[in-house]
Amino acid sequence: xxxxxxxxxxxxxxxxxxxxxxxxxxxxxxxxxxxxxxxxxxxxxxxxxxxxxxxxxxxxxxxxxxxxxxxxxxxxxxxxxxxxxxxxxxxxxxxxxxxxxxxxxxxxxxxxxxxxxxxxxxxxxxxxxxxxxxxxxxxxxxxxxxxxxxxxxxxxxxxxxxxxxxxxxxxxxxxxxxxxxxxxxxxxxxxxxxxxxxxxxxxxxxxxxxxxxxxxxxxxxxxxxxxxxxxx
Amino acid sequence: xxxxxxxxxxxxxxxxxxxxxxxxxxxxxxxxxxxxxxxxxxxxxxxxxxxxxxxxxxxxxxxxxxxxxxxxxxxxxxxxxxxxxxxxxxxxxxxxxxxxxxxxxxxxxxxxxxxxxxxxxxxxxxxxxxxxxxxxxxxxxxxxxxxxxxxxxxxxxxxxxxxxxxxxxxxxxxxxxxxxxxxxxxxxxxxxxxxxxxxxxxxxxxxxxxxxxxxxxxxxxxxxxxxxxxxx
Numbered sequence: 001x002x003x004x005x006x007x008x009x010x011x012x013x014x015x016x017x018x019x020x021x022x023x024x025x026x027x028x029x030x031x032x033x034x035x036x037x038x039x040x041x042x043x044x045x046x047x048x049x050x051x052x053x054x055x056x057x058x059x060x061x062x063x064x065x066x067x068x069x070x071x072x073x074x075x076x077x078x079x080x081x082x083x084x085x086x087x088x089x090x091x092x093x094x095x096x097x098x099x100x101x102x103x104x105x106x107x108x109x110x111x112x113x114x115x116x117x118x119x120x121x122x123x124x125x126x127x128x129x130x131x132x133x134x135x136x137x138x139x140x141x142x143x144x145x146x147x148x149x150x151x152x153x154x155x156x157x158x159x160x161x162x163x164x165x166x167x168x169x170x171x172x173x174x175x176x177x178x179x180x181x182x183x184x185x186x187x188x189x190x191x192x193x194x195x196x197x198x199x200x201x202x203x204x205x206x207x208x209x210x211x212x213x214x215x216x217x218x219x220x221x222x223x224x225x226x227x228x229x230x231x232x
Numbered sequence: 233x234x235x236x237x238x239x240x241x242x243x244x245x246x247x248x249x250x251x252x253x254x255x256x257x258x259x260x261x262x263x264x265x266x267x268x269x270x271x272x273x274x275x276x277x278x279x280x281x282x283x284x285x286x287x288x289x290x291x292x293x294x295x296x297x298x299x300x301x302x303x304x305x306x307x308x309x310x311x312x313x314x315x316x317x318x319x320x321x322x323x324x325x326x327x328x329x330x331x332x333x334x335x336x337x338x339x340x341x342x343x344x345x346x347x348x349x350x351x352x353x354x355x356x357x358x359x360x361x362x363x364x365x366x367x368x369x370x371x372x373x374x375x376x377x378x379x380x381x382x383x384x385x386x387x388x389x390x391x392x393x394x395x396x397x398x399x400x401x402x403x404x405x406x407x408x409x410x411x412x413x414x415x416x417x418x419x420x421x422x423x424x425x426x427x428x429x430x431x432x433x434x435x436x437x438x439x440x441x442x443x444x445x446x447x448x449x450x451x452x453x454x455x456x457x458x459x460x461x462x463x464x
Contacts, residue, residue, distance in 0.1 A: 022442050023442025178458040
């Protein structure tokens with residue numbers, strides 16, 4: 001584990017073990033350096049990580065404070081699509097419906113910023129959270145960027161594979177949410193009646209160059225999913 | 233307008249006028265300083281603002297690039313609850329149902345971190361987007377922090393009033409989303425049949441001290457609302 005992630009984990013453990021409430025003041029920047037015996041930049045990166053996770057907040061000239069999630073059982077909306085990491089205690093698993101190479105529809109080509117001649121990996125999966133159906137996911141990967149996927153890889157976190165095996169990291173993402181009743185095709189996958197309420201999230205993930213490499217259409221099971229979002 | 237916001241606006245206008253695509257390279261940091269004749273820190277703040285709005289992305293050692301929203305008609309999920317600002321071209325309006333001082337329920341007291349003896353302003357409004365019903369909002373403000381609200385103030389952006397009149401600025405927020413069919417009480421306000429799908433968002437806004445001052449329960453009209461979320 002990278003040093004700054006290790007320090008971030010230690011600070012989180014401290015918050016947990018001491019059961020510090022929202023707004024509790026943490027040791028100062030200088031105290032953290034001396035406690036953990038690491039460089040300034042390691043502490044800076046550790047704090048930035050914790051801030052973006054919503055575990056702390058920093059007030060300039062005042063200090064570092066605990067930020068607590070009030071509600072358990074909610075999924076982080078900023079969580080990455082590949083999602084076996086950062087699940088905060090949940091067990092996620094998947095069932096593959098199919099993996100194939102397709103030529104993109106207009107919608108896929110437009111979101112992946114490619115032509116209809118480009119090849120695209122298409123993965124359809126049911127995702128489970130603690131054994132319950134979480135969502136139905138159709139995910140499309142540009143073959144020019146992700147040259148190889150197989151059934152084994154896509155059973156697990158595809159993003160984790162892409163990052164560790166190919167060294168490709170998502171730089172940023174766009175997510176689009178809307179509510180729409182379930183249609184007859186999708187309903188059986190979620191084990192719900194047609195017309196049940198459903199949250200649909202479309203996601204596009206980009207490389208640091210601004211090129212999109214993944215587009216996903218995800219339909220969430222309305223009684224098995226709830227989300228949180230922390231803003232600064 | 234603050235200098236850095238002015239510069240941010242100019243850079244956004246440049247992107248719009250030149251119709252720059254996603255990934256187009258913008259002038260370098262140094263070029264921006266010399267073009268706009270402002271300080272380093274002004275450009276830094278302008279770029280940070282544009283990055284957090286999702287208008288640009290910065291790649292260390294490589295440059296500053298255009299980030300474009302692909303879909304129009306989506307509401308920013310990071311938008312503040314008070315929301316007459318940052319609506320990206322929409323016209324928002326509201327109809328007040330009631331404003332009163334109440335003693336908090338358990339749910340309100342827990343979210344506002346106060347006792348059941350504390351007084352709380354309760355505002356119930358229907359919000360409209362371009363004349364169509366957007367959502368039903370029940371919002372609770374701690375009277376110890378927001379000592380005065382009246383019917384005129386709450387017709388408009390309450391957060392704008394709080395910031396300009398009281399100098400109180402939200403430092404961060406927690407939002408919780410879940411899907412639930414509309415109940416009989418809420419459905420008429422949204423002009424929808426009971427049991428229609430609905431996105432429910434609970435929001436808590438905090439001061440820089442970590443103290444919550446506002447808790448809102450918002451129910452969105454499922455055909456009049458769609459959302460986007462940009463992550464870095």
